[in-house]
Amino acid sequence: MPELLELRDVSKSYPARRGRGRGLRAVAGASFTLAAGETLGLLGESGCGKSTLARLALRLIEPDGGTVRVAGQDFTGASAAATRRLRRRVQIVFQDALSSLNPRMSVGVNVAEPMRLQGIGSEKERRSAALELLDLVGLRPEHADRYPHEFSGGQAQRVAIARALILRPDVIVFDEAVSALDVSIRAQILRLILDLQQRFGLAYLFISHDLGVVKRISDRIAVMYLGRIVELGAAAEIYRAPLHPYTEALLAAIPVPDPRRMRVRQLGVVEGEAASPLDAAAGCAFRARCPHRMAVCDQATPELLPVLGRHDVACFLHTAPPPPERKAA
Numbered sequence: 001m002p003e004l005l006e007l008r009d010v011s012k013s014y015p016a017r018r019g020r021g022r023g024l025r026a027v028a029g030a031s032f033t034l035a036a037g038e039t040l041g042l043l044g045e046s047g048c049g050k051s052t053l054a055r056l057a058l059r060l061i062e063p064d065g066g067t068v069r070v071a072g073q074d075f076t077g078a079s080a081a082a083t084r085r086l087r088r089r090v091q092i093v094f095q096d097a098l099s100s101l102n103p104r105m106s107v108g109v110n111v112a113e114p115m116r117l118q119g120i121g122s123e124k125e126r127r128s129a130a131l132e133l134l135d136l137v138g139l140r141p142e143h144a145d146r147y148p149h150e151f152s153g154g155q156a157q158r159v160a161i162a163r164a165l166i167l168r169p170d171v172i173v174f175d176e177a178v179s180a181l182d183v184s185i186r187a188q189i190l191r192l193i194l195d196l197q198q199r200f201g202l203a204y205l206f207i208s209h210d211l212g213v214v215k216r217i218s219d220r221i222a223v224m225y226l227g228r229i230v231e232l233g234a235a236a237e238i239y240r241a242p243l244h245p246y247t248e249a250l251l252a253a254i255p256v257p258d259p260r261r262m263r264v265r266q267l268g269v270v271e272g273e274a275a276s277p278l279d280a281a282a283g284c285a286f287r288a289r290c291p292h293r294m295a296v297c298d299q300a301t302p303e304l305l306p307v308l309g310r311h312d313v314a315c316f317l318h319t320a321p322p323p324p325e326r327k328a329a
């Protein structure tokens, strides 16, 4: 069975601000796959490139290199017609649903908008599809005629999910989609997200800072550091026995939950200075903060390689360093 979504060695740099210096390498050769019905959680501290990776997967931005495949078909090099067709299959829900909706359109029209953009159905058919989707996400028919500003954060997130579903995609990317919600609302939306997955066999790429949420929802987890995926494996395996020192530090930095304060589990801040993402020189990007730094970590960049079955890690503690490069004459 072909993977529903496959990113292979994709990279993306943003131009230097005000034309000074080198560009910023937001994603540096990331690869992952997503199969029907599975959830891949994407973890990593702010600025490591999670949203950039998500945008690349949807082709909201074009990669500098690498390929994106949707249902086995090349998305990166697709014709305009094929692009349009493939775009239906991968949808996204953002953190701030309210600002992702058009404030001048009713919620019903917002939900049906992807159909209109794809040239699907008559106005009447789109309206009835929108009503069906609103019902599916737990909203009432009368909500269709209200405007986004009349909705609470949780309701707006339901609307965004309805809109993401209306083209019957195979894959939905959630980019911090529950992060801004109160704890109780977050639990409701997560339940809805899990329900919908069961019902439609959807594959999810689930980006979140919240370790508890990612652990609960993910089958596999990818950990990103400065534009690279440094560890990828089964969620239970990653939480039980993380291999990369960065993952270890992330998990160890979970604040102890204090029931009296109902503190939300957040990614802890890992000590030490992050290397500059501008620094494209050879060497492991994590070495400056790594307690296990070895000589080879300064000389070569570790690749993401399988070490224990399907558990992959980019770290010379676990994988053999590459043979020394021969100097070009």
Ligand SMILES: Nc1ncnc2c1ncn2[C@@H]1O[C@H](COP(=O)(O)OP(=O)(O)OP(=O)(O)O)[C@@H](O)[C@H]1O
Binding pocket: 014, 015, 024, 026, 044, 045, 046, 047, 048, 049, 050, 051, 052, 053, 277
């Ligand atoms: N449009 C842009 N132009 C220039 N730099 C950008 C742009 N978008 C993102 N960046 C930079 O690229 C890097 C990766 O950003 P990205 O938004 O992908 O990170 P993130 O992991 O999603 O962070 P967060 O957890 O805060 O959402 C950051 O250094 C960011 O400042």
Ligand SMILES: [Mg+2]
Binding pocket: 050, 051, 052, 175
């Ligand atoms: Mg982001």
